[in-house]
Amino acid sequence: xxxxxxxxxxxxxxxxxxxxxxxxxxxxxxxxxxxxxxxxxxxxxxxxxxxxxxxxxxxxxxxxxxxxxxxxxxxxxxxxxxxxxxxxxxxxxxxxxxxxxxxxxxxxxxxxxxxxxxxxxxxxxxxxxxxxxxxxxxxxxxxxxxxxxxxxxxxxxxxxxxxxxxxxxxxxxxxxxxxxxxxxxxxxxxxxxxxxxxxxxxxxxxxxxxxxxxxxxxxxxxxxxxxxxxxxxxxxxxxxxxxxxxxxxxxxxxxxxxxxxxxxx
Amino acid sequence: xxxxxxxxxxxxxxxxxxxxxxxxxxxxxxxxxxxxxxxxxxxxxxxxxxxxxxxxxxxxxxxxxxxxxxxxxxxxxxxxxxxxxxxxxxxxxxxxxxxxxxxxxxxxxxxxxxxxxxxxxxxxxxxxxxxxxxxxxxxxxxxxxxxxxxxxxxxxxxxxxxxxxxxxxxxxxxxxxxxxxxxxxxxxxxxxxxxxxxxxxxxxxxxxxxxxxxxxxxxxxxxxxxxxxxxxxxxxxxxxxxxxxxxxxxxxxxxxx
Numbered sequence: 001x002x003x004x005x006x007x008x009x010x011x012x013x014x015x016x017x018x019x020x021x022x023x024x025x026x027x028x029x030x031x032x033x034x035x036x037x038x039x040x041x042x043x044x045x046x047x048x049x050x051x052x053x054x055x056x057x058x059x060x061x062x063x064x065x066x067x068x069x070x071x072x073x074x075x076x077x078x079x080x081x082x083x084x085x086x087x088x089x090x091x092x093x094x095x096x097x098x099x100x101x102x103x104x105x106x107x108x109x110x111x112x113x114x115x116x117x118x119x120x121x122x123x124x125x126x127x128x129x130x131x132x133x134x135x136x137x138x139x140x141x142x143x144x145x146x147x148x149x150x151x152x153x154x155x156x157x158x159x160x161x162x163x164x165x166x167x168x169x170x171x172x173x174x175x176x177x178x179x180x181x182x183x184x185x186x187x188x189x190x191x192x193x194x195x196x197x198x199x200x201x202x203x204x205x206x207x208x209x210x211x212x213x214x215x216x217x218x219x220x221x222x223x224x225x226x227x228x229x230x231x232x233x234x235x236x237x238x239x240x241x242x243x244x245x246x247x248x249x250x251x252x253x254x255x256x257x258x259x260x261x262x263x264x265x
Numbered sequence: 266x267x268x269x270x271x272x273x274x275x276x277x278x279x280x281x282x283x284x285x286x287x288x289x290x291x292x293x294x295x296x297x298x299x300x301x302x303x304x305x306x307x308x309x310x311x312x313x314x315x316x317x318x319x320x321x322x323x324x325x326x327x328x329x330x331x332x333x334x335x336x337x338x339x340x341x342x343x344x345x346x347x348x349x350x351x352x353x354x355x356x357x358x359x360x361x362x363x364x365x366x367x368x369x370x371x372x373x374x375x376x377x378x379x380x381x382x383x384x385x386x387x388x389x390x391x392x393x394x395x396x397x398x399x400x401x402x403x404x405x406x407x408x409x410x411x412x413x414x415x416x417x418x419x420x421x422x423x424x425x426x427x428x429x430x431x432x433x434x435x436x437x438x439x440x441x442x443x444x445x446x447x448x449x450x451x452x453x454x455x456x457x458x459x460x461x462x463x464x465x466x467x468x469x470x471x472x473x474x475x476x477x478x479x480x481x482x483x484x485x486x487x488x489x490x491x492x493x494x495x496x497x498x499x500x501x502x503x504x505x506x507x508x509x510x511x512x513x514x515x516x517x518x519x520x521x522x
Contacts, residue, residue, distance in 0.1 A: 131431045213431035228405055
């Protein structure tokens with residue numbers, strides 16, 4: 001075996017070995033959780049009224065949040081993808097803030113805003129957020145809309161601009177070209193973005209707890225139910241709900257992979 | 266040869282000694298509820314000075330730190346924020362039944378905004394239409410159970426529950442929602458007003474209603490402790506006149522009348 005071939009094999013083994021180790025690390029976490037779960041207790045835990053409510057509320061709020069996030073992310077990401085000008089990097093840096101700020105910090109910012117005179121006026125005349133279900137949606141939106149925007153921008157960036165240009169030369173307006181050409185071509189990105197946003201919303205905890213609280217059968221979502229079990233040292237209950245959340249996330253990520261495989265986020 | 270390597274030898278020795286000291290029999294791991302943080306930290310410093318031992322305190326929700334001990338099977342002393350959490354610890358076998366000692370007492374009050382703008386004078390006033398009230402989650406937080414007991418005794422439970430807008434998940438959060446003006450009033454502990462005198466005022470609840478509905482901060486040696494003697498010494502210190510004076514300094518009651 002030549003020296004360079006040996007080097008190649010060694011490097012390949014190292015890289016693949018690292019991947020295998022990392023993968024085993026994730027698998028080990030799941031296996032350990034399953035091993036500690038008592039199968040006989042899974043059903044009564046998942047079907048008690050409090051948890052059934054929490055699961056339903058999580059699915060409902062995450063779905064509404066996803067629709068709202070996409071309504072904002074699609075036009076905003078398109079504008080961002082087209083924009084080449086002054087302050088572009090600063091603008092993008094600010095838009096990325098929700099991705100890097102801890103959700104608890106975002107929740108704090110939201111609450112301080114909602115308790116300010118402007119926030120109080122909005123709540124009085126428009127919609128009550130603090131300790132109410134709209135507060136859950138607002139908190140989730142603040143945390144996840146940045147992800148939706150990021151993924152959608154990548155989808156728009158990866159499109160060949162010539163399709164749109166040709167459509168324009170054939171007489172379509174900018175809006176028509178967007179609806180008939182850009183959006184259908186970004187279909188995969190759209191689904192991937194929605195799936196990721198939805199999964200992230202289901203798991204949101206920090207901002208939700210601060211803005212909406214944890215009122216039993218009112219604002220208690222699945223992630224808060226997990227925390228409550230942890231706080232009461234109910235390890236089995238907490239683990240069962242964690243595994244449920246894991247399955248839901250895995251499903252959403254599988255969707256993301258299937259449709260968003262070509263995207264670079 | 267020896268002199269040549271002296272620096273290396275010294276370095277290795279220093280590292281070895283510091284590791285040995287860190288893991289020496291003179292250190293304790295204390296898992297504590299966040300409610301007693303300021304007093305416990307000061308008590309730990311005083312104990313360390315007096316007994317040349319190290320006290321490592323981990324603070325969090327009383328239940329959160331209990332879960333950490335349960336899963337890791339570590340920790341020498343458990344100091345939750347209430348007798349309620351100590352009973353869970355006993356049920357889970359983390360501490361022996363009846364081993365806990367009372368360090369300080371917590372008296373329930375009505376915690377209101379500073380200056381009491383809504384003029385709340387009694388539990389009955391919490392039923393005023395439009396008032397926003399917080400009562401910690403019963404079954405999960407001791408303060409929640411105490412609150413429900415008090416409202417039932419005052420025969421205003423149903424009326425006040427209509428005004429309850431949130432159920433905080435621990436005592437600290439309960440003080441937090443009053444401080445952030447998210448609610449007008451909450452069933453809280455007397456110490457809240459002492460912790461945040463600029464934001465929170467306390468309205469006391471008459472003794473005939475309060476009765477025995479108070480709580481206490483207990484401390485107990487865990488079954489995981491590798492240094493039970495030192496752990497007991499630390500708890501003895503907490504309940505000694507010196508330890509109690511530290512808790513009093515931070516606004517806690519150390520006797521109940």
